[in-house]
Amino acid sequence: MDYFKEREAEINGSLLAVLSGENLLFLGPPGTAKTQLAKNICQSIKGGNFYNYLLTSFSTPEEIFGPLSLKALEEDEFRRKIEGCLPTAHIALLDEIFKASSAILNSLLTILNEHKYHNGREIVDVPLLSVFGASNELPEEDESLEALYDRFLFRYRLAYIQDDENFRTLLFRSPEDFTPCIQISVSEIEEVRRSAKSIPVDSDVEMIITELRKNLQLQEIEISDRRWKKVIQVLKVAACSSGCPAVDRTTALLLQHMLWNLPEERETIRKTVFELAVSGGISTEKMRHEAEDLQAAVSIALKNELPAKAVCDSCGEEFHLRQEIEVHHISHPNHSYILRIEGSSEGSSRIYPYENLIREIDNLHENAGKKSTLSPAQKEIFEKEFGVLGDRVKHVKYRFEEERELLRQLMEANIWLSTLDRNEALLLHDARNIELSEIDALISKYQSMPGLQSKQVQPKQQSIKEDAKVSVPDNGNSVNGFMKGIGSRFKLK
Structure with missing residues (x-):
């Protein structure tokens, strides 16, 4: 209209x-x-x-x-x-x-x-x-x-x-x-409610709601148990009236309108709901942080062995590893240090505060072009960690690529989603897929760092359709047809 x-x-x-x-x-x-x-x-x-x-x-x-x-x-x-x-x-x-x-x-x-x-x-x-x-x-x-x-x-x-x-x-x-253009009786509405009670809820929707509740609690947004219970019934009615066999992830997008207490919470809740519903609860940001943390750990390990022996000028303690100096500095923050570089009389006599000592050690590593100080055991651990993370990213990326069309079909069948919701969900899905490609490239780059050998393991490719076992509802469903009719009367063409 x-x-x-x-x-x-x-x-x-x-x-x-x-x-x-x-x-x-x-x-x-x-x-x-x-x-x-x-x-x-x-x-x-x-x-x-x-x-x-x-x-x-x-x-x-x-x-x-x-x-x-x-x-x-x-x-x-x-x-x-x-x-x-x-x-x-x-x-x-x-x-x-x-x-x-x-x-x-x-x-x-x-x-x-x-x-x-x-x-x-x-x-x-x-x-x-x-x-x-x-x-x-x-x-x-x-x-x-x-x-x-x-x-x-x-x-x-x-x-x-x-x-x-x-x-x-x-x-x-x-x-x-x-x-x-069409009317519905009270008895027909009651029939929809009765039918909705038997509609199952997909396991990933249960996970989304559980994670969403935890997320909101961390932000001190409290939702009463009564509201959560009512929310589930509404999602079932939404799925039933759309002709869906179960409450799927796209139906969970409706949570954005039922959970905020203050207007300023709306955008935060909307963003969280979309992130969880579109990605199925998978955080690409967390994967990126995992990759960066691994890279940082390798960098630290590569530079842990000192290029020259260090001695504390204050107490005479000797150090062979950077970690030993860091522990000593925590206990004695005011101590100074001497670097004993072979063949250099200047290095033996120069005294460094802790911060200057660390900068000098980094410079010596860089000038020496030292490629690796990883032990075989360290190398094996890091290669395994990068391999596991890389496999996980590849598998998630494959699922994202496979499910885009299915996601679009499910959203088209869901009569309760607005055009803005559908477009935003697909844009977010594509953005996350691009991020996964970037993380995959990042992991490959880190795996080629000095001291590491890349072990590329292809993940088992399994269709998201087989995993989810979700069917797109028939738009000829009688209740769905009624709602389409009413929707065409109210909504803009």
């Missing part, structure tokens, strides 16, 4: 929230089509009732849950007339939700979490599929508001239209009245 510009991710999240029975929060300034979006999504539900209300600190329970029933009061019962109010809605938009009074908040928490409303002595099942909350700002530090905030699993930060062409379209073209 041409009315909604630059809202693809928000539309996807809104539809998925309705299907999975979760609530969604829009943070941002007024005038960003929040109400229109929620209202139009409600029209895609057969017989769906839409409820919209702007909350203030002075709002009363009667405004949200309905007025007191005078007839019930005559019978000494405290009951509200809830028809047409929040307890009878399928989709609700509560604007400025964090300004709700404490009188409203307690009932609101029960409705959001349990979909039940205590109407006097009667407990009413609320038909709400999803509540859309909207606010210009995050709640202040308040336990009650934090509990309310935690009930909104999906979170989106909205901004005004950025693209000039989209802005002109918004201003100067009359949007057509929204008419859903």
